[in-house]
Amino acid sequence: MAYPLQLGLQDATSPVMQELIHIHDHTLMIALLVSTMVFYTILTTVTTKLTNKNMLDSEGIQTIWTIAPGLILILIAMPSLRVLYMMDEVNNPHLTVKTIGHQWYWSYEYTDYKNLEFDSYMIPTQDLIPGQFRLLETDHRMVVPTDSPVRMLITAHDVIHSWAVPTLGVKMDAIPGRLNQTTFVVSHPAVFYGQCSEICGANHSFMPISVEAIPLIHFEDSSTSMLAKI
Amino acid sequence: MSEAINEKIKNYSTAPFDARFPNTNQTRNCYQNYLDFHRCNKVLSAKDHDVTACEWYKRVYKSLCPIGWVDKWDEQVENGSFPGKI
Numbered sequence: 001m002a003y004p005l006q007l008g009l010q011d012a013t014s015p016v017m018q019e020l021i022h023i024h025d026h027t028l029m030i031a032l033l034v035s036t037m038v039f040y041t042i043l044t045t046v047t048t049k050l051t052n053k054n055m056l057d058s059e060g061i062q063t064i065w066t067i068a069p070g071l072i073l074i075l076i077a078m079p080s081l082r083v084l085y086m087m088d089e090v091n092n093p094h095l096t097v098k099t100i101g102h103q104w105y106w107s108y109e110y111t112d113y114k115n116l117e118f119d120s121y122m123i124p125t126q127d128l129i130p131g132q133f134r135l136l137e138t139d140h141r142m143v144v145p146t147d148s149p150v151r152m153l154i155t156a157h158d159v160i161h162s163w164a165v166p167t168l169g170v171k172m173d174a175i176p177g178r179l180n181q182t183t184f185v186v187s188h189p190a191v192f193y194g195q196c197s198e199i200c201g202a203n204h205s206f207m208p209i210s211v212e213a214i215p216l217i218h219f220e221d222s223s224t225s226m227l228a229k230i
Numbered sequence: 231m232s233e234a235i236n237e238k239i240k241n242y243s244t245a246p247f248d249a250r251f252p253n254t255n256q257t258r259n260c261y262q263n264y265l266d267f268h269r270c271n272k273v274l275s276a277k278d279h280d281v282t283a284c285e286w287y288k289r290v291y292k293s294l295c296p297i298g299w300v301d302k303w304d305e306q307v308e309n310g311s312f313p314g315k316i
Contacts, residue, residue, distance in 0.1 A: 090252075096244040096293045111292050112244045151244065153256060155296055172254075179256045179294070 001193045010167045017169030019083045093151035101161030101174035104203035108142045118230045136193040141212040145219035146186045154180045162197035186213040235283045245293040263291035268316040
C-alpha cells in the first residue's frame with residue numbers, strides 16, 4: 001500500500017505488476033541517462049572558451065546521433081511489447097468477481113455458484129480503530145484466493161468510476177452499461193488497497209477498494225461464512 | 231452428447247475463455263449467453279426435449295452478468311418487453 005513520502009511504485013503482489021515495475025525501472029534509467037548526457041553536453045557547450053568560425057562538416061556525428069537513439073528506442077520497445085502481450089494472454093480463470101461502482105461505494109458479486117453480493121463502504125475517519133488506514137479501510141473487503149487467476153468484471157451503476165489496485169497492477173474503468181474485464185493473480189496473502197480512479201462526484205475520494213487475499217484452502221470457508229453473514 | 235454437457239456443467243468453476251469475445255469489453259459475452267439460454271429453453275421445450283443442456287448458458291450468464299442486469303432482463307422477459315430476440 002502507499003506510504004508517506006513515497007516516490008516510486010508500490011511493491012508488486014502479482015506477476016504482471018512485477019514485470020511492469022521492471023520495465024518502468026528500465027525505461028526510467030534510460031531516460032535519466034539520456035537526460036544527464038544532454039544536460040552535461042549543453043553545459044559544456046555553453047561554458048566553453050573555444051570558438052571556431054569555420055563551418056565544419058559533421059556527417060559522422062550526425063549518423064551516430066541518429067542511429068543511437070533508434071537503438072535506444074528499440075531497447076525500450078522490446079520489453080514493453082513483451083509485457084503488453086503478456087498482459088493480454090489467455091488464462092482460464094478459476095473465479096469470476098464482478099464489481100459495480102456506485103456513488104459512492106463499490107459492490108461485489110460472486111455468482112459462480114451461489115449469489116453472494118455485498119456493498120463495500122469506506123469506514124469514516126472517526127470510526128477507525130487505531131492501526132487502521134485513513135480513507136482506505138472498508139467495512140467489507142473483496143476476498144480472493146492466492147495463486148489463482150481471478151477474472152474481474154467491472155461496471156458501474158450510475159456514473160463512470162474506475163477500479164484500481166496499484167499493487168496488483170490493475171486499473172479498469174467502470175462504465176455504466178459496459179462490462180470491462182481484467183485478470184490478475186495474487187502472489188501472497190495480504191490486504192491490498194486502492195481508490196476510485198475516475199472523478200465521480202462529491203465523494204469520489206471516499207470510495208476505496210480493499211482486497212483481501214487468502215490461501216486457496218481457506219477461500220471456500222471464507223465465502224461460505226460471508227454468504228451466511230450477508 | 232448430453233453426458234458430455236452434463237459433465238461440463240458438473241465440473242463448472244467459472245465461465246471459461248470464449249474466443250468469440252477475446253477483448254476487454256465482455257458486455258456482449260454476458261448478453262449473448264443470456265439470449266442463448268432463453269433461446270435454448272424455447273427451442274428444446276417446443277420439441278419436448280430435455281432442457282438440462284441449457285443449464286450451461288445459465289451458469290455462464292450467472293457468472294458474467296451483474297445481478298442487477300439479470301433481474302431487469304428477467305422482469306422484461308416476464309412482461310414481454312425484453313428487447314432482444316428470443
